[in-house]
Amino acid sequence: MKALILVGGFGTRLRPLTLSVPKPLVEFANKPMILHQIEALKEIGVTEVVLAINYQPEVMLNFLKEFEAKLGIKITCSQETEPLGTAGPLALARDKLIDDSGEPFFVLNSDVISEYPLKEMIQFHKTHGGEASIMVTKVDEPSKYGVVVMEEATGEVERFVEKPKIFVGNKINAGIYLLNPSVLDRIELRPTSIEKEVFPKIAADKQLYAMVLPGFWMDIGQPRDYITGLRLYLDSLRKKSSSRLATGPHVVGNVLVDETAKIGEGCLIGPDVAIGPGCVVESGVRLSRCTVMRGVRIKKHACISSSIIGWHSTVGQWARVENMTILGEDVHVCDEIYSNGGVVLPHKEIKSSILKPEIVM
Amino acid sequence: MGSSGEKVVAVIMVGGPTKGTRFRPLSLNVAKPLFPLAGQPMVHHPISACKRIPNLAQIYLVGFYEEREFALYVSSISNELKVPVRYLREEKPHGSAGGLYNFRDRIMEDSPSHIFLLNCDVCCSFPLQEMLEAHRRYGGMGTILVIKVSAESASQFGELVADPDTKELLHYTEKPETFVSDLINCGVYVFTPDIFTAIQGVSSQRKDRANLRRVSSFEALQSATRSLPTDFVRLDQDILSPLAGKKQLYTYETMDFWEQIKTPGMSLKCSALYLAQFRYTSPHLLASGDGSKSATIIGDVFIHPSAKVHPTAKIGPNVSISANARIGPGARLISCIILDDVEVMENAVVIHAIVGWKSSIGRWSRVQAAGDFNAKLGITILGEAVSVEDEVVVVNSIVLPNKTLNVSVQEEIIL
Numbered sequence: 001m002k003a004l005i006l007v008g009g010f011g012t013r014l015r016p017l018t019l020s021v022p023k024p025l026v027e028f029a030n031k032p033m034i035l036h037q038i039e040a041l042k043e044i045g046v047t048e049v050v051l052a053i054n055y056q057p058e059v060m061l062n063f064l065k066e067f068e069a070k071l072g073i074k075i076t077c078s079q080e081t082e083p084l085g086t087a088g089p090l091a092l093a094r095d096k097l098i099d100d101s102g103e104p105f106f107v108l109n110s111d112v113i114s115e116y117p118l119k120e121m122i123q124f125h126k127t128h129g130g131e132a133s134i135m136v137t138k139v140d141e142p143s144k145y146g147v148v149v150m151e152e153a154t155g156e157v158e159r160f161v162e163k164p165k166i167f168v169g170n171k172i173n174a175g176i177y178l179l180n181p182s183v184l185d186r187i188e189l190r191p192t193s194i195e196k197e198v199f200p201k202i203a204a205d206k207q208l209y210a211m212v213l214p215g216f217w218m219d220i221g222q223p224r225d226y227i228t229g230l231r232l233y234l235d236s237l238r239k240k241s242s243s244r245l246a247t248g249p250h251v252v253g254n255v256l257v258d259e260t261a262k263i264g265e266g267c268l269i270g271p272d273v274a275i276g277p278g279c280v281v282e283s284g285v286r287l288s289r290c291t292v293m294r295g296v297r298i299k300k301h302a303c304i305s306s307s308i309i310g311w312h313s314t315v316g317q318w319a320r321v322e323n324m325t326i327l328g329e330d331v332h333v334c335d336e337i338y339s340n341g342g343v344v345l346p347h348k349e350i351k352s353s354i355l356k357p358e359i360v361m
Numbered sequence: 362m363g364s365s366g367e368k369v370v371a372v373i374m375v376g377g378p379t380k381g382t383r384f385r386p387l388s389l390n391v392a393k394p395l396f397p398l399a400g401q402p403m404v405h406h407p408i409s410a411c412k413r414i415p416n417l418a419q420i421y422l423v424g425f426y427e428e429r430e431f432a433l434y435v436s437s438i439s440n441e442l443k444v445p446v447r448y449l450r451e452e453k454p455h456g457s458a459g460g461l462y463n464f465r466d467r468i469m470e471d472s473p474s475h476i477f478l479l480n481c482d483v484c485c486s487f488p489l490q491e492m493l494e495a496h497r498r499y500g501g502m503g504t505i506l507v508i509k510v511s512a513e514s515a516s517q518f519g520e521l522v523a524d525p526d527t528k529e530l531l532h533y534t535e536k537p538e539t540f541v542s543d544l545i546n547c548g549v550y551v552f553t554p555d556i557f558t559a560i561q562g563v564s565s566q567r568k569d570r571a572n573l574r575r576v577s578s579f580e581a582l583q584s585a586t587r588s589l590p591t592d593f594v595r596l597d598q599d600i601l602s603p604l605a606g607k608k609q610l611y612t613y614e615t616m617d618f619w620e621q622i623k624t625p626g627m628s629l630k631c632s633a634l635y636l637a638q639f640r641y642t643s644p645h646l647l648a649s650g651d652g653s654k655s656a657t658i659i660g661d662v663f664i665h666p667s668a669k670v671h672p673t674a675k676i677g678p679n680v681s682i683s684a685n686a687r688i689g690p691g692a693r694l695i696s697c698i699i700l701d702d703v704e705v706m707e708n709a710v711v712i713h714a715i716v717g718w719k720s721s722i723g724r725w726s727r728v729q730a731a732g733d734f735n736a737k738l739g740i741t742i743l744g745e746a747v748s749v750e751d752e753v754v755v756v757n758s759i760v761l762p763n764k765t766l767n768v769s770v771q772e773e774i775i776l
Contacts, residue, residue, distance in 0.1 A: 019389070
């Protein structure tokens with residue numbers, strides 16, 4: 001079985017992190033974002049994954065070689081020479097997605113994190129017998145997104161409404177699709193939107209069905225949602241394999257710590273924290289609702305909350321870092337500095353406090 | 362007077378990628394020395410000035426960038442100016458004087474009688490021939506280009522005191538807290554090969570002191586330079602300051618313009634200064650037009666031969682348009698740098714801005730800034746491949762590469 005992951009472009013919403021690393025390789029819960037999806041696909045028997053990319057293919061290809069071997073799944077790239085939107089890449093990868101088996105293929109959006117109930121989705125798809133299935137998820141503020149209006153009992157999709165002004169429904173497109181090869185006949189090789197052009201046509205033919213996604217869903221393409229997403233992911237991890245979470249007197253709530261990280265005395269870590277490989281957290285440090293990337297050193301008595309600390313950065317003694325502070329790669333926050341929402345580009349030293357949210361170039 | 366057969370070598374310090382983050386966001390896409398001012402890469406201006414020195418044998422660019430960043434440029438400029446230009450990469454930092462010393466063998470290959478040392482990010486008229494003549498008259502080891510600035514701004518630079526008659530350097534101090542002098546170091550020097558002996562002297566002295574300190578651990582705690590490796594020699598603190606007042610160093614004052622190009626804002630200001638200079642030195646490089654057959658041109662404007670400008674557009678003053686740019690009907694450009702492959706569509710307005718490579722400025726859109734070259738958001742900067750949609754207004758903002766603006770913004774940095 002095959003799958004396509006829409007990786008797309010520059011990941012500008014996740015800057016400054018994506019100034020150092022292409023977005024699918026930015027770690028989420030100590031694992032590259034795209035690996036979460038590739039592993040879920042491998043688990044249900046997908047044998048080949050095609051990545052639709054248009055940016056930094058060399059970096060992606062190197063990473064993929066490493067994981068192809070480790071995971072035992074074939075990973076290829078389909079590179080757009082011009083942006084093809086959300087449907088065009090499928091046409092571009094047509095030859096890779098269709099084989100003689102006639103089996104449906106998955107399409108995933110690379111920014112999405114969820115429990116990936118892909119087996120249930122295959123079952124749902126077989127039962128309704130339609131051409132395409134999409135996952136939808138319930139949200140509190142549907143008008144921020146594209147709403148899928150569907151018949152509750154069967155899941156048959158009536159129509160899509162982009163950012164509706166009045167309430168038409170509270171289910172939105174979760175970015176996970178299961179499509180029959182015939183869908184490819186509906187897509188031309190040009191910039192095309194799957195929500196605006198392709199799905200509405202399939203819905204009109206009464207061939208599109210929506211399944212409500214059980215469990216959590218988050219689009220982690222921007223820092224605020226990345227941090228919320230970590231909380232949801234770790235909650236889910238607690239239920240499924242809580243042994244992976246850290247325990248101990250210094251841990252509160254759900255905390256993920258890489259085995260190569262070191263944590264000092266008198267720290268209080270959590271809730272909702274991920275600490276990456278090779279990190280050093282010195283004594284007396286307080287961490288909550290934050291992600292600490294590979295190779296970071298947090299010095300004594302520092303306090304970090306609701307922030308993301310980029311690879312190989314350091315946070316000084318008694319520093320206080322909070323309120324959506326995002327540090328890019330190799331950023332050094334000096335001792336006793338306060339950062340309230342500072343967004344700092346790579347290779348910088350922060351020598352004076354950032355009192356209100358500000359971008360530091 | 363010096364013999365006319367004596368060779369001269371020029372060394373231009375170009376810096377490196379992580380050395381200065383102040384040139385962001387432009388430095389995210391191009392090495393600062395290659396960013397165009399008045400239609401030519403920044404480093405081209407000191408290089409052209411060096412070319413005017415009689416008996417110039419070689420030009421070396423010294424920096425921390427990867428060789429491949431300069432390979433193409435260096436080969437094309439060598440061909441164009443018919444003088445060998447080479448890029449030498451410093452493997453590790455040696456300080457501003459240590460870097461020169463590090464490559465002394467290459468520099469001395471042609472046995473030059475004089476060596477020019479220039480900083481790439483300095484914008485001035487580079488009166489190198491006059492400096493060399495003055496240097497020969499003074500008979501010292503080195504001559505420093507200096508300029509008078511306002512007393513308030515002097516503290517950002519190296520301040521020096523010179524004898525008003527002999528022009529000897531009497532005192533030098535780097536970025537002092539209190540006022541010393543309104544005469545500052547322009548970052549352009551000429552030396553005789555004795556400079557290498559002086560630099561080596563500093564290294565050995567430091568090595569001796571380091572050895573001595575191993576004996577006394579109390580002294581090790583006191584020393585301010587204990588953390589500097591022995592081969593790290595700074596031109597200002599380690600050579601100029603100690604040798605001031607010893608009849609070795611002299612000054613040559615320039616009355617022309619001088620600026621440091623540390624930020625994108627300053628690059629726009631310096632582009633204008635060089636465009637104004639072209640009017641005297643190479644007026645054929647500037648564009649002209651009155652709206653009949655070609656666009657209306659006001660003031661100093663550079664338009665690359667491959668750029669296309671609609672005759673109904675009005676361009677200038679202080680505009681530089683790079684290769685393959687397209688300026689549409691009715692567009693108005695004032696005080697801006699338009700980089701390669703940019704498309705400015707009908708009736709758009711660009712004032713006090715830098716528009717990045719391959720960007721597109723929509724119809725009736727307006728990209729502008731207050732024009733304060735020193736303020737953080739004083740000029741609007743659009744990175745590579747930024748798209749400003751029709752009728753959108755962008756004021757006093759910085760936009761990183763690959764963004765599309767479909768709503769107006771003011772005073773913002775958009776990542």
